[in-house]
Amino acid sequence: MxxxxxxxxxxxxxxxxxxxxxxxxxxxxxxxxxxxxxxxxxxxxxxxxxxxxxxxxxxxxxxxxxxxxxxxxxxxxxxxxxxxxxxxxxxxxxxxxxxxxxxxxxxxMAPNVAFKDMRKVIERDLGDKLGNVFAEFDETPIGAASIGQVYRARLHEKPAGWSTDWAAVKVQYPGIDAAVRADLQxxxxxxxxxxxxxxGLDVQAVGDEIRERTEEELDYELEAANHRRMARLHRNHPFVVIPGVATELCGKHVIVTEFVEGEGFEQWKTKSQEERNRLAEIVFRFYYGGVWRDGQFSADPHPGNSILLADGRVAFIDFGLFHQISREMVENQAQAVRLALARDGDGLLEHLKAINWIPETAGFTPQDAQELAQQLVWFAVEDEDARLSQDHVAKMVFEATDPRSPYWGKTRRATIPAEYLMSIRLAGMAIAVCSQLDASLNYHRIVREWLFDDEVASDLGRQESEWLAQRGRSW
Incomplete structure (x- = not known):
């Protein structure tokens, strides 16, 4: 045969x-x-x-x-x-x-791996039989990612602070660590x-950053620690939920978190303009706010990592791609945005040189510096509602990276240090998510709220401000 x-x-x-x-x-x-x-x-x-x-x-x-x-x-x-x-x-x-x-x-596009092989990873990592750890376990994955799959399971007891005894169990593909390291080579x-x-891609800088972040993403124990940190930072937040983590059930290749149910991003797109605006503001405040407020942020804001709960709050999941930057780096970026919004080209040029974003030999003028900065914060420059579309984001990327763009000769001379890449990438991704919602927001006022201590201008801003006054600053 x-x-x-x-x-x-x-x-x-x-x-x-x-x-x-x-x-x-x-x-x-x-x-x-x-x-x-x-x-x-x-x-x-x-x-x-x-x-x-x-x-x-x-x-x-x-x-x-x-x-x-x-x-x-x-x-x-x-x-x-x-x-x-x-x-x-x-x-x-x-x-x-x-x-x-x-x-x-x-x-x-990540192909599924047979459950019998995934089961071995779970039992080896947790040191026990599947039935001893979970009361129920659905062998059909509810999600697949680049390095693993996610399953739904019920615990024998509901962990303290959880709203349910159901859990999301993320499991790495067997052999994925060796495959990833081969890819990195x-x-x-x-x-x-x-x-x-x-x-315009800086191959060396991007390569170094991807290697470091990808190595971290392979370690689910590290991801569990990042997840707990984000949960602590957002405890009692008025509109952001970070599901709990079952620390004792997390290993290097398995992470167990509180299962949350709600509407995915595709359903968000069908909602009213008012609700889409609200959801976009939550996304913007969660990801951007993490940078400006705490210097700690989830660096992977793609739509699949957010779930709208029945009570109107949004749960954010998956903290494998997580980044932390120093207060000095946060302030360097904040000052660049302040100068760009003030249209102070001279001050901006000197600042970008001082933080090594533009080399002395680049031949930049103050106008060049202003145009470069506006490539990064174009959506927040004017004090008006901006209704972004995917065409806006496409135009931004084209102007920054394509040799046919009139800005190409300027942007290719910038040398933004690699350690800033994740927060800049985050900014672009978060705006891309908002653009997919066809939302209309005054990003300018939200940014001024963070960087100039202006009075908050939205209901969500007031709720978050009151919460932050109780929580306090993280640094």
Whole structure:
């Protein structure tokens, strides 16, 4: 009899650097060939024709990147998610709608692993049989991520402070740590490919940051500690909920947290304008507020990490990608925003030089510095309601990274230190989430509330201000 073919869900994760580099290498070679062909083919073409040809090349490369990275569990897929942080911007605006459907699958493309293999990870990590730890355990995963799967289970007893005895159990794929480390060794190949899509990418800085953050994300004990820290910081918050953590059931490859039920992001999009505005403000206050208020923040604000509860509060989950920055770094960024909002180009230029965002040799003028800063805070510059769309975010990414942009000659000369990348990435992602809600908010006043101690201008702001007065500052 012929040997039966193994199901894709039961395939072992390749951990060899050579094997995992092969598919990436083929993709990179193809992209390089297309880029070379584009350069040759553009000789004698008009500017309009050159631009159209480059656009098609970027679209083809980006689509193949999604295909290859999406089928890999590990850092390769994680890098793909990081690079798609805006959900737009990897291809020129004229191809964005065409590319959206393909890109949207990237977060969900991690293949399932058979439960018998996942069960071994759970029992080995917790040192006991599944039935001894959980009263019930649903073997069908309720979610999949780049390095693991999430299951729903019921505990024998409800932990103190939890509203339920049901838990979310996140389990790493067996062998994923070796696969991720193989991917990290191949990171240069992936990032060189990404640079064909975003020529302004600082490969060295981004690579170092991804390596450090990805290593941390592999450690679920560290994630549990981050989760507990965020829960403490948001205890009794009026509209933010951080589910509890079952510390005694968390290991290096398993994390058990309070299960929360509610409406996902796709349902948020169907709500009234008023409710979408409210939800966008909660997202903005949670992620941005974490930076300005505490210097500690979840650095992965994609839509799947927020759940609208029945009482109107929003639960935030998944703190594997977590970052902490010093008070000095927070103040450096805050001062840059203050100067940008004040349109003080001279002061801003000197400040950006002092914190090493712009080298002395870059030849920046005060106007250049102001334009660079406004690329980062464009949505908050004017004192008015801003109704952001995904086109706005796409335009921002295009202007910052595409060589056809009028700002390209300026932004490519900036040298923002790598340690700031996560908070800047967070800012872009949070705004991208708000844009998907088609929300209308006065971001300017919220930012001034944080950075200038202005009077709060919204009901949510007043609720949070009262809560913060009781909690106190974390530093």
């Amino acid at each position: 012929p040997t039966p073919r193994r199901k894709k869900s039961d395939e072992a994760i390749p951990t060899s650097r050579v094997k995992r580099a092969a598919s990436i290498g083929r993709l990179a070679a193809g992209a390089a060939a297309r880029e070379g062909a584009t350069r040759v083919g553009n000789v004698g073409r008009s500017d309009e024709a050159k631009s159209a040809r480059l656009s098609k090349q970027q679209l083809k490369t980006a689509e193949q990147m999604v295909d290859v990275l999406g089928t890999m569990k590990g850092a390769a897929m994680k890098v793909g998610q990081v690079l798609s942080f805006m959900d737009v911007g990897l291809v020129p605006p004229e191809h964005r709608e065409e590319f959206q459907a393909k890109l949207s699958k990237l977060r969900d 191949n990171l240069g190949i992936i990032l060189r490919l990404a640079r064909t899509l975003a020529p």
